[in-house]
Amino acid sequence: MARFAFVLACALALLASSVASGAIVEHSFNVNNLTITRLCKEQSITVVNGSYPGPTIRVCEGDTLVVHVFNQSPYNITIHWHGIFQLLSAWADGPVYVTQCPILPGHKYTYRFKITGQEGTLWWHAHVSWLRATVHGALIIHPKAGRSFPFPKPYQEIPIILGEWWNGNVVDIENEGLATGIAPNNSNAYSINGLPGDLYDCSQNQTYQVKVVKGKTYLLRIINAALNNQLFYKIANHNMTVVAIEAAYTTPYITDVLVVAPGQTTDVLITANQQTGSYYMAATPYMSANINFDNTTTRGIIVYENSTSSSPIMPALPNPGDTPTAHKFNSNITGLAGGPQWVPVGPSPHQRGRAHVRDRWSESGAVSRKCHVSRSTQ
Ligand SMILES: *[C@@H]1O[C@H](CO)[C@@H](O)[C@H](O)[C@H]1NC(C)=O
Ligand SMILES: *[C@@H]1O[C@H](CO)[C@@H](O)[C@H](O)[C@H]1NC(C)=O
Ligand SMILES: *[C@@H]1O[C@H](CO)[C@@H](O)[C@H](O)[C@H]1NC(C)=O
Ligand SMILES: *[C@@H]1O[C@H](CO)[C@@H](O)[C@H](O)[C@H]1NC(C)=O
Ligand SMILES: *[C@@H]1O[C@H](CO)[C@@H](O)[C@H](O)[C@H]1NC(C)=O
Numbered sequence: 457m458a459r460f461a462f463v464l465a466c467a468l469a470l471l472a473s474s475v476a477s478g479a480i481v482e483h484s485f486n487v488n489n490l491t492i493t494r495l496c497k498e499q500s501i502t503v504v505n506g507s508y509p510g511p512t513i514r515v516c517e518g519d520t521l522v523v524h525v526f527n528q529s530p531y532n533i534t535i536h537w538h539g540i541f542q543l544l545s546a547w548a549d550g551p552v553y554v555t556q557c558p559i560l561p562g563h564k565y566t567y568r569f570k571i572t573g574q575e576g577t578l579w580w581h582a583h584v585s586w587l588r589a590t591v592h593g594a595l596i597i598h599p600k601a602g603r604s605f606p607f608p609k610p611y612q613e614i615p616i617i618l619g620e621w622w623n624g625n626v627v628d629i630e631n632e633g634l635a636t637g638i639a640p641n642n643s644n645a646y647s648i649n650g651l652p653g654d655l656y657d658c659s660q661n662q663t664y665q666v667k668v669v670k671g672k673t674y675l676l677r678i679i680n681a682a683l684n685n686q687l688f689y690k691i692a693n694h695n696m697t698v699v700a701i702e703a704a705y706t707t708p709y710i711t712d713v714l715v716v717a718p719g720q721t722t723d724v725l726i727t728a729n730q731q732t733g734s735y736y737m738a739a740t741p742y743m744s745a746n747i748n749f750d751n752t753t754t755r756g757i758i759v760y761e762n763s764t765s766s767s768p769i770m771p772a773l774p775n776p777g778d779t780p781t782a783h784k785f786n787s788n789i790t791g792l793a794g795g796p797q798w799v800p801v802g803p804s805p806h807q808r809g810r811a812h813v814r815d816r817w818s819e820s821g822a823v824s825r826k827c828h829v830s831r832s833t834q
């Protein structure tokens with residue numbers, strides 16, 4: 457239903473404006489507390505609009521996105537539009553103390569920027585402290601009306617947000633790490649669309665499930681919203697065809713495993729072409745360094761329509777240190793030369809590989825907390 461509504465909205469935008477100018481898509485975000493139970497424990501987390509993950513934003517390439525952020529949380533907040541080029545709108549990018557002062561508790565701020573030259577999946581997240589652990593959501597950019605994907609139209613699109621969960625307040629956990637100089641506490645779980653899945657305590661009923669129809673092809677929009685770890689992602693018995701990363705189309709690449717670094721996105725097509733039944737999708741870390749990390753596994757279930765199976769098939773996952781698998785995947789991804797929004801960069805498509813891996817601290821705010829911009833801008 458949502459998908460059809462969205463297609464309609466794109467068509468209306470086409471009627472209402474010229475093809476070139478795009479529509480204005482306007483939303484409000486209320487940043488507030490949510491009391492939630494995970495891993496046997498009730499705790500208060502910071503989210504947008506009372507949901508974890510937060511709302512999915514959908515635009516068409518060429519649209520202008522306007523988001524009014526009302527900070528009803530006890531924390532300083534900014535929102536970063538991860539991966540958006542921000543052409544001529546750098547001040548809307550969101551990293552705290554880099555492009556703006558924080559939105560103080562009780563204050564509001566409006567982000568306004570045009571999205572051009574990008575199609576696919578990105579995401580938005582808080583860019584203050586570790587709050588992005590729970591303040592995040594998908595940002596989906598469709599081709600503008602009259603244009604199509606450079607691959608067959610999928611039956612349905614399914615956002616898959618991989619998250620990282622702490623038993624405890626993430627701001628306190630970060631501050632504890634900064635104060636002691638010792639690595640902050642590891643996370644206690646990973647999650648799929650906010651649910652840790654049945655390998656964790658008290659989480660049997662918190663396992664993400666999605667229904668598919670045999671014979672249909674689905675576009676999974678996979679986002680690694682974890683803070684610290686690259687993740688392997690697999691679906692039992694199903695290959696995936698990678699068609700985009702970071703809102704840029706790729707040469708279609710068939711694989712049975714993905715590696716997605718924190719902050720990165722990968723769009724894949726899967727066809728429900730196996731026996732009617734149920735199949736686990738699972739994410740587990742890829743970690744080549746010899747350090748202590750959260751080595752747990754999150755999983756969700758793909759259920760074929762009319763399946764009567766009560767024991768889903770589990771994929772065999774790579775070991776955390778499986779660098780050959782990670783390298784094979786990363787080194788095989790190339791841009792879709794000549795495809796929509798393609799811009800030749802550098803001497804060869806192979807040099808347009810995946811972006812560098814974000815380092816543990818790069819977004820956590822080891823920066824000055826002084827702000828010289830007048831409060832009236834907030
Ligand atoms: C967030 O919640 C507000 C208040 O209920 C609502 O007006 C707004 O449409 C919601 N935003 C999104 C993106 O769903
Ligand atoms: C929101 O959560 C924070 C952190 O747990 C807590 O300090 C604050 O009192 C909560 N505020 C409300 C209004 O519940
Ligand atoms: C970090 O983990 C330790 C050991 O489990 C725990 O005692 C401490 O409360 C945790 N810190 C925070 C801020 O939750
Ligand atoms: C899970 O759901 C079932 C059925 O609704 C219920 O009987 C069971 O107690 C729940 N388990 C947990 C751990 O919440
Ligand atoms: C997955 O792709 C590989 C290589 O193209 C192929 O050998 C294999 O049969 C495929 N597996 C499934 C389940 O489609």
Ligand SMILES: *[C@@H]1O[C@H](CO)[C@@H](O)[C@H](O)[C@H]1NC(C)=O
Pocket residue numbers: 751
């Ligand atoms: C995860 O790490 C712990 C502690 O290092 C270890 O005991 C455990 O076997 C590891 N689990 C997996 C699945 O690798």
Ligand SMILES: *[C@@H]1O[C@H](CO)[C@@H](O)[C@H](O)[C@H]1NC(C)=O
Pocket residue numbers: 669670761762
């Ligand atoms: C599922 O079962 C219903 C009722 O028997 C049937 O109409 C439908 O076509 C089946 N779906 C698939 C994908 O086989």
Ligand SMILES: *[C@@H]1O[C@H](CO)[C@@H](O)[C@H](O)[C@H]1NC(C)=O
Pocket residue numbers: 532557558560825826827
């Ligand atoms: C929130 O931002 C203001 C303005 O930069 C700053 O003075 C204050 O220390 C910040 N609060 C926290 C808890 O970082």
Ligand SMILES: CC(=O)N[C@H]1CO[C@H](CO)[C@@H](O)[C@@H]1O
Pocket residue numbers: 783784785787788
């Ligand atoms: C299909 C393809 O491009 N395969 C390449 C994947 O990467 C490895 C190196 O890691 C190459 O050997 C393969 O040819």
